[in-house]
Amino acid sequence: MIRVINHITLKLFNTMSPTLAEKEPKTGLSIFESMEENEHEQIIVCSDPSSGLKAIIAIHNTVLGPSLGGVRMWPYESEQAALKDVLRLSRGMTYKAALAGLNLGGGKAVIIGNPKKDKKEAIFRAFGRYVEGLAGRYITAEDVGMSLQDMEWIRMETKYVTGISVALGGSGDPSPVTAMGVYMGMKATAKKVFGTDSLENRKISIQGAGNVSSHLARYLHKEGAKLYVTDIDEEKLDRLVRDTGAIAVDPDSIYDVDVDIFSPNALGGILNSDTIPRLKCAAVAGGANNQLDDESVHGPMLIERGILYTPDYVINAGGVINVSNELEGYNREYAHEQAARIYDTVTRILEYAETHNVPTYTASNNIAEMRLKQIGRIKSIYASRSHFTGRMGELVGRR
Ligand code: NAD
Numbered sequence: 001m002i003r004v005i006n007h008i009t010l011k012l013f014n015t016m017s018p019t020l021a022e023k024e025p026k027t028g029l030s031i032f033e034s035m036e037e038n039e040h041e042q043i044i045v046c047s048d049p050s051s052g053l054k055a056i057i058a059i060h061n062t063v064l065g066p067s068l069g070g071v072r073m074w075p076y077e078s079e080q081a082a083l084k085d086v087l088r089l090s091r092g093m094t095y096k097a098a099l100a101g102l103n104l105g106g107g108k109a110v111i112i113g114n115p116k117k118d119k120k121e122a123i124f125r126a127f128g129r130y131v132e133g134l135a136g137r138y139i140t141a142e143d144v145g146m147s148l149q150d151m152e153w154i155r156m157e158t159k160y161v162t163g164i165s166v167a168l169g170g171s172g173d174p175s176p177v178t179a180m181g182v183y184m185g186m187k188a189t190a191k192k193v194f195g196t197d198s199l200e201n202r203k204i205s206i207q208g209a210g211n212v213s214s215h216l217a218r219y220l221h222k223e224g225a226k227l228y229v230t231d232i233d234e235e236k237l238d239r240l241v242r243d244t245g246a247i248a249v250d251p252d253s254i255y256d257v258d259v260d261i262f263s264p265n266a267l268g269g270i271l272n273s274d275t276i277p278r279l280k281c282a283a284v285a286g287g288a289n290n291q292l293d294d295e296s297v298h299g300p301m302l303i304e305r306g307i308l309y310t311p312d313y314v315i316n317a318g319g320v321i322n323v324s325n326e327l328e329g330y331n332r333e334y335a336h337e338q339a340a341r342i343y344d345t346v347t348r349i350l351e352y353a354e355t356h357n358v359p360t361y362t363a364s365n366n367i368a369e370m371r372l373k374q375i376g377r378i379k380s381i382y383a384s385r386s387h388f389t390g391r392m393g394e395l396v397g398r399r
Helices: 010-014 031-038 079-099 121-133 148-155 175-194 211-223 234-244 251-256 295-304 318-328 332-340 342-356 360-378 391-398
Strands: 042-048 053-061 071-074 105-112 203-207 226-230 261-264
Touching (some): 042 079, 042 121, 121 148, 175 211, 203 211, 318 332
């Protein structure tokens, strides 16, 4: 039944190109060594003692366009831990944008502080001024630990912010578009595994009844899938069960349900040594970030169990697709259209994995790197006379 991965042996992993996880930033390196190791372009360390701002902005790659990625506020235990996180997250954004076909690079920012205690207007406005100073090389957005109010403070100091509310001219909550991308990616996964992309009567378990999962569940319900849903928040779970006729499952039992597809849409790290042996599904396709606890260990473990894994950063790209649309004037219909193309991207990745005999996450990394290389190369073709300010500039101007 699972045609993609049956033929992949574990021996193969010794000869594969490094995975994203294997390229995880190492600790104990100097800043320049860390940057070289992960091919980062620029790190901006922002310190403003008067407001208390301590932040790091990492620009990983701008071959495709300005770097875009959220800002996260977190009480990191050390500056090294904050640096490691921002390097890892910014590189992830390069891959996500590249695969989504966007003309955006990868960037991310972290503010060191406790979001429950340390928030104040001046911190976010100071951060906004640093972003503005980068003149568009880094565009920020909301991430973990940030609220709408914090983003509005940032926006008071810079125009380089996306994902702001509709009332302020932004695109608002990205989760409906993320969910549509996950739905389309799940259909492409089903096509590969079952030979048809119809999800009618397919048994699908969903972890989470939050923003992404509730929209996803509605798409799946409409198509006639049989749903099993869980959440630690009983109110959200009850609402989703009422709306979709899903069967409610205990949070810890979601890994044991016998289904066709398991869709994680809550937490990261949930595909691990405890949960993978319990899974009873043919495929994993969900929107949660960083689902594999350790890609180099748990990726192979899934393959060994004959479970096809659709890489999270490919299937959940609807969010970044949505905010990227703000840069050219937001159009919800077009954002949905673009997110629907995740079907084709997933199909291409699964085909590549089969043809090249590599795991699906290696396939997605390779395809992203290919686009970066190819577009980087065409950018070396001379195509503009705008930098001539003399006679040639005037000639161009007269046309
Ligand atoms: P959300 O907070 O609205 O939903 C997450 C839900 O998971 C919550 O209802 C929470 O109660 C539940 N949950 C937490 N721990 C749980 C557990 N142990 N078992 C079951 N349920 C649990 O968040 P969201 O916006 O729907 O995002 C979900 C995931 O998708 C996250 O990993 C997020 O990073 C990722 N993601 C979201 C978007 C987006 O557009 N919102 C885009 C890309 C990726």
